[in-house]
Amino acid sequence: MDPVWLLCAFGFGYLVKRIGLPPLVGFLAAGFVLKYFGVEQSALIDEIAGFGVILLLFTIGLKLELKQLLKPQIWLTSSLHMAITIVLLSLVIWSGVTVSLAAFSDLTIEQILLISFALSFSSTIFAVKILEETGTSTSTHGRIAIGILIMQDIFAVFFLTMTSDEAPSPWAFGLLLLLLIPWLIKKTPLTKLLDDSGHGELFLLLGILIPTAGAALFSEMGLKADLGAVVMGVLLSGHHRAGEMAKAMMSFKDLFLIGFFLSIGLSGIPTWQEVTISVFFSLLLPLKMILFFLILTRLKLRARTSFITTLNLSNYSEFGLIVGAAAVAKGWLPPHWMLIFALCISFTFILAAPMNMAADRIYAILQRKLLRFESDERLPEDETIEFLKEEVVVFGMGRTGNQVYEVMEKKYGKKVLGIDQNHEKIDALVLEGKNVIQGDAMDLNFWQRINLSDDPPSIILATSSHVTHMQVIKQLNILHCDLAVAAISRFEDEMMQLQEAGVKVVFNLYEEAGAGFAEHAFNSIYKKE
Numbered sequence: 001m002d003p004v005w006l007l008c009a010f011g012f013g014y015l016v017k018r019i020g021l022p023p024l025v026g027f028l029a030a031g032f033v034l035k036y037f038g039v040e041q042s043a044l045i046d047e048i049a050g051f052g053v054i055l056l057l058f059t060i061g062l063k064l065e066l067k068q069l070l071k072p073q074i075w076l077t078s079s080l081h082m083a084i085t086i087v088l089l090s091l092v093i094w095s096g097v098t099v100s101l102a103a104f105s106d107l108t109i110e111q112i113l114l115i116s117f118a119l120s121f122s123s124t125i126f127a128v129k130i131l132e133e134t135g136t137s138t139s140t141h142g143r144i145a146i147g148i149l150i151m152q153d154i155f156a157v158f159f160l161t162m163t164s165d166e167a168p169s170p171w172a173f174g175l176l177l178l179l180l181i182p183w184l185i186k187k188t189p190l191t192k193l194l195d196d197s198g199h200g201e202l203f204l205l206l207g208i209l210i211p212t213a214g215a216a217l218f219s220e221m222g223l224k225a226d227l228g229a230v231v232m233g234v235l236l237s238g239h240h241r242a243g244e245m246a247k248a249m250m251s252f253k254d255l256f257l258i259g260f261f262l263s264i265g266l267s268g269i270p271t272w273q274e275v276t277i278s279v280f281f282s283l284l285l286p287l288k289m290i291l292f293f294l295i296l297t298r299l300k301l302r303a304r305t306s307f308i309t310t311l312n313l314s315n316y317s318e319f320g321l322i323v324g325a326a327a328v329a330k331g332w333l334p335p336h337w338m339l340i341f342a343l344c345i346s347f348t349f350i351l352a353a354p355m356n357m358a359a360d361r362i363y364a365i366l367q368r369k370l371l372r373f374e375s376d377e378r379l380p381e382d383e384t385i386e387f388l389k390e391e392v393v394v395f396g397m398g399r400t401g402n403q404v405y406e407v408m409e410k411k412y413g414k415k416v417l418g419i420d421q422n423h424e425k426i427d428a429l430v431l432e433g434k435n436v437i438q439g440d441a442m443d444l445n446f447w448q449r450i451n452l453s454d455d456p457p458s459i460i461l462a463t464s465s466h467v468t469h470m471q472v473i474k475q476l477n478i479l480h481c482d483l484a485v486a487a488i489s490r491f492e493d494e495m496m497q498l499q500e501a502g503v504k505v506v507f508n509l510y511e512e513a514g515a516g517f518a519e520h521a522f523n524s525i526y527k528k529e
Contacts, residue, residue: 008034009258024129024261025353028346031265041266048259051212053318054229055253056125057153058211060146061233062246063137068147073299077144078151081291082120088287089116103277111333118324118341119281121156121317122288124149125257126349130312130356132250134467139421139440141305144296145312150230156319159326194241207249210236260318264346268339278343281316285348289314293373300377303370307363311356315348316341360471391415395472396463397425397436400488404462405434417457461487461503466494473501 012030013023035041069075093112096104107115127145131137137146190210197203211229218228236242270278289310296306324341327333355362363370392408394401397420408416418436420426429436459476461469469487476483486505489495495506 025350027258027261028265031262035266035269045259045263048256049263052256052260054211054215057226058229058233059246059249061230062237062242073144074147077295078148080295085120086116114327118320119316121152121319122313123315123317126315127312141308145309204248207245264342267342270339270343274340277340281344282347297373300375303374304363308359311359315352316344391457393417393457394460394462395419401462458484
């Protein structure tokens with residue numbers, strides 16, 4: 001790749017990050033600027049972009065719980081939203097045809113339906129990046145958003161398969177059936193390779209090989225290559241090293257996704273008419289948002305969960321581009337619609353990015369109005385939390401948090417409470433007899449439901465996300481809670497930010513681990529002597 005392209009991508013990414021937007025918005029802008037100065041899209045950029053998407057979908061699959069897709073909040077929401085969106089957008093475009101708007105005058109009913117279908121998707125790449133930026137990928141709204149996006153991706157794959165010139169191999173659907181028997185993965189040599197590949201470059205190489213091989217296998221069978229990457233990730237999601245692999249692939253995946261965002265910008269220089277059409281569709285974005293919010297609240301999700309999920313999905317999608325490309329290749333749509341889809345994605349990314357980054361502030365402003373839409377019946381994970389007389393509350397029950405909990409439990413007994421977003425983790429810890437509940441520390445409503453007595457508990461933040469820790473402090477400041485807070489951090493700059501935010505005690509994870517090991521080693525040696 002030309003160094004000038006990388007410099008341009010870095011420059012624009014850095015600038016937009018300085019004004020509070022995700023770098024991906026800058027990468028899109030870099031693509032348009034490069035195109036303006038005559039840079040042409042190359043096969044290399046296309047390959048990098050395609051590989052980045054495959055790695056992204058693989059890491060999504062690694063974190064995906066298949067049974068999540070069977071929840072009505074996911075499959076019913078995605079199905080209803082797509083169907084209603086297609087109908088409403090088709091009516092809007094058809095109205096433009098009937099009044100002889102130049103932009104829509106030559107469109108047939110079939111083309112209107114295709115355009116509406118392409119615009120009914122939300123962006124997987126955008127949502128995942130936003131969830132990573134905000135540290136909420138394992139939250140309730142994060143899991144629901146990703147589940148809905150996976151369902152949408154499956155709809156896109158079915159469309160691409162049905163419109164393919166080649167019929168899928170008879171063995172193709174056998175590959176999909178693998179998802180119904182996840183225990184099969186435990187019987188293959190693949191798990192042995194995962195266990196024996198160490199933690200370095202060999203493990204990283206395996207993380208690249210698995211989705212690449214899965215994509216190639218599905219492509220050979222006449223199915224979408226991207227689906228193969230997702231399926232391989234889902235099959236490995238139950239393995240004890242799935243989380244480690246997802247983390248190992250994160251930076252590598254992000255690097256290749258730069259190519260994807262550049263490729264959108266490099267797709268062409270738009271005319272004023274194409275810009276006008278794209279702006280028009282972007283202004284229809286509230287239609288998608290209202291639909292998502294209404295459906296999710298009717299399916300018993302709380303107003304905040306529904307609202308944040310809606311913001312995660314408030315954009316047009318790269319899969320709309322893929323569907324559009326297939327339609328253009330078939331001659332079903334004029335080629336200029338590809339550029340319109342690309343502009344729609346770009347504009348809605350720019351609109352949605354600041355909304356997502358300020359999601360909690362926006363919700364706090366709209367909270368009273370949004371609460372009116374809540375269902376009287378709640379999901380089990382959304383029920384009101386009744387606290388006992390806990391003296392210590394530990395947020396984040398991962399490896400570090402679990403150890404913190406056990407140390408505190410020896411001192412305070414059952415007056416220690418553990419809280420984590422992951423309900424599977426909570427279920428396992430409950431079986432161990434621990435006093436733990438599911439909760440989202442970044443949820444303002446969660447803190448509002450806590451009964452803060454005259455003798456409030458101490459808070460220990462033991463998650464792996466610095467963003468989460470800072471958000472918790474922000475929530476406590478909103479509620480004017482003067483609690484004793486301790487936090488674990490990994491880097492000096494993060495420790496300084498926590499201290500400046502008012503955290504009374506900050507532990508450097510690496511330093512404390514070294515000190516703990518030294519003390520343990522000394523005690524062991526001393527006892528032997």
